Amino acid sequence: MQDIHNMSQLTSADLELARAFPEGFLWGAATASYQIEGGAFEDGRGSSIWDDFSATPGKVFQGENGNVAADHYHRLAEDTELMSSLGLGAYRFSIAWPRILPEGRGAINNAGLDFYDRLVDGLLAKGITPYVTLYHWDLPSPLQQEGGWVKRETAFAYADFAEVVAKRLGDRVTNWITLNEPWCSAYLGYGIGIHAPGVQDRQAALDAGHHLMLGHGLAVPRIRAHSAPNSQVGITLNLAHVYANDERPETQRDVALADAFSNRWFLDPILRGHYTEGFFEQLGLNAPPVQDGDLATISTPIDFLGVNNYTRLLVKGNTERIPLADQVSLVAPIPSACYTEMGWEVYPNGLRDLLLRLTKDYAVSKLYVTENGAAFKDAWNGNGHVSDPRRVDYLRTHIAGLAEAIQQGAPLRGYFVWSLMDNFEWAEGYSKRFGIVYIDYPTQKRVVKESGYWYAGLLKAFNQAH
Numbered sequence: 001m002q003d004i005h006n007m008s009q010l011t012s013a014d015l016e017l018a019r020a021f022p023e024g025f026l027w028g029a030a031t032a033s034y035q036i037e038g039g040a041f042e043d044g045r046g047s048s049i050w051d052d053f054s055a056t057p058g059k060v061f062q063g064e065n066g067n068v069a070a071d072h073y074h075r076l077a078e079d080t081e082l083m084s085s086l087g088l089g090a091y092r093f094s095i096a097w098p099r100i101l102p103e104g105r106g107a108i109n110n111a112g113l114d115f116y117d118r119l120v121d122g123l124l125a126k127g128i129t130p131y132v133t134l135y136h137w138d139l140p141s142p143l144q145q146e147g148g149w150v151k152r153e154t155a156f157a158y159a160d161f162a163e164v165v166a167k168r169l170g171d172r173v174t175n176w177i178t179l180n181e182p183w184c185s186a187y188l189g190y191g192i193g194i195h196a197p198g199v200q201d202r203q204a205a206l207d208a209g210h211h212l213m214l215g216h217g218l219a220v221p222r223i224r225a226h227s228a229p230n231s232q233v234g235i236t237l238n239l240a241h242v243y244a245n246d247e248r249p250e251t252q253r254d255v256a257l258a259d260a261f262s263n264r265w266f267l268d269p270i271l272r273g274h275y276t277e278g279f280f281e282q283l284g285l286n287a288p289p290v291q292d293g294d295l296a297t298i299s300t301p302i303d304f305l306g307v308n309n310y311t312r313l314l315v316k317g318n319t320e321r322i323p324l325a326d327q328v329s330l331v332a333p334i335p336s337a338c339y340t341e342m343g344w345e346v347y348p349n350g351l352r353d354l355l356l357r358l359t360k361d362y363a364v365s366k367l368y369v370t371e372n373g374a375a376f377k378d379a380w381n382g383n384g385h386v387s388d389p390r391r392v393d394y395l396r397t398h399i400a401g402l403a404e405a406i407q408q409g410a411p412l413r414g415y416f417v418w419s420l421m422d423n424f425e426w427a428e429g430y431s432k433r434f435g436i437v438y439i440d441y442p443t444q445k446r447v448v449k450e451s452g453y454w455y456a457g458l459l460k461a462f463n464q465a466h
């Protein structure tokens with residue numbers, strides 16, 4: 001791969017930005033198993049709820065699925081070489097539970113473990129640190145047939161799965177993320193059903209959220225037991241800073257409701273050992289089936305908090321009535337603002353302010369931004385490169401906010417751009433491209449985008465400064 005650390009992409013301000021980060025800061029990129037691997041029926045992989053959801057008419061854009069995706073399953077060497085050529089210090093990926101335990105529990109599929117062995121060894125050989133997400137939404141179908149995350153037993157099955165993986169990879173993997181975004185798994189998957197498994201039951205979302213957190217707490221000690229002493233274990237949450245559109249009391253009230261629903265639902269149990277006071281009433285729901293000791297398990301100490309953030313929330317208070325926490329009115333698109341292809345406002349200060357809020361309100365010892373990025377309309381003309389200046393600007397402005405957050409005391413240790421490559425964007429299928437590398441799906445050709453060159457240049461400048 002030709003040298004792509006084309007620093008000519010960078011302005012002098014970019015070079016200054018690279019130098020603003022402390023020595024040891026980690027620069028990476030992130031993906032997830034179902035979104036990039038493909039190989040959906042190979043080497044003993046079982047079915048997941050996303051295979052089932054994708055196969056259900058009307059659930060995914062144009063009926064697309066992850067059967068092939070970016071064919072990463074067959075391109076390990078090519079893709080680890082690509083990561084190395086970009087100069088990544090770390091790579092965040094997830095383990096497909098159905099590759100390891102096709103039935104969700106019980107018989108281990110060693111061919112599945114062998115795949116991740118090869119991936120981890122390939123990364124280490126290139127000096128890239130693996131950050132392993134144990135669950136990024138691809139629950140084995142047999143467990144969903146028993147009720148999935150609304151069933152307490154799934155939490156225990158998850159902890160067993162985590163231990164199987166840690167036993168195989170724990171001698172080489174020292175950075176573990178138990179869950180990716182339990183909020184999305186619970187609310188999008190069980191509450192409003194726009195994600196797998198497609199259940200529309202808000203009480204089920206609360207119950208699923210509780211069992212996801214329980215699985216997290218059960219898994220932490222079992223991961224630690226099979227990993228090197230210097231290992232670190234954390235969890236990744238999707239979080240967003242909530243802003244008030246005005247000073248009205250009803251807006252302040254609704255900001256608190258939105259914060260409870262979007263952030264504190266998971267932050268408080270995991271980091272404070274209790275649910276937010278009044279939260280279930282704010283949703284008009286019953287408490288989930290909490291058993292004695294659950295909150296102690298859920299709040300077992302972790303080494304870092306992973307933060308996924310893409311945009312902000314801007315709230316305008318409802319004057320007629322107190323809304324349910326998940327029905328707070330957000331301000332409609334602002335004519336002067338920029339939006340990504342996902343309809344998310346581009347608001348770089350939102351990431352900075354979120355990190356500072358977490359630092360102020362929660363005793364987190366370390367933070368990583370485990371996902372940040374943007375979908376824009378990327379096109380490739382079959383030769384040359386992919387021009388994506390809006391993504392370059394998105395990354396530049398959000399990374400500048402990280403430097404400010406660090407300067408103001410945030411214990412931020414690393415940043416993973418979402419995503420290394422274009423991939424299966426869940427219900428949006430392949431219609432949304434987040435990669436710093438373009439995937440030409442008909443040929444599976446990888447084409448580094450302008451943003452990939454820019455990011456590689458920033459990482460090179462950072463390394464030269466330290």
Ligand SMILES: CO[C@H](O)c1c[n+]2c([nH]1)[C@H](O)[C@@H](O)[C@H](O)[C@H]2CO
Binds near residue numbers: 184371
């Ligand atoms: C509100 O955005 C969420 O934090 C979020 C955004 N994203 C995510 N979570 C997921 O972790 C990824 O699998 C998605 O591909 C990615 C892009 O949509």
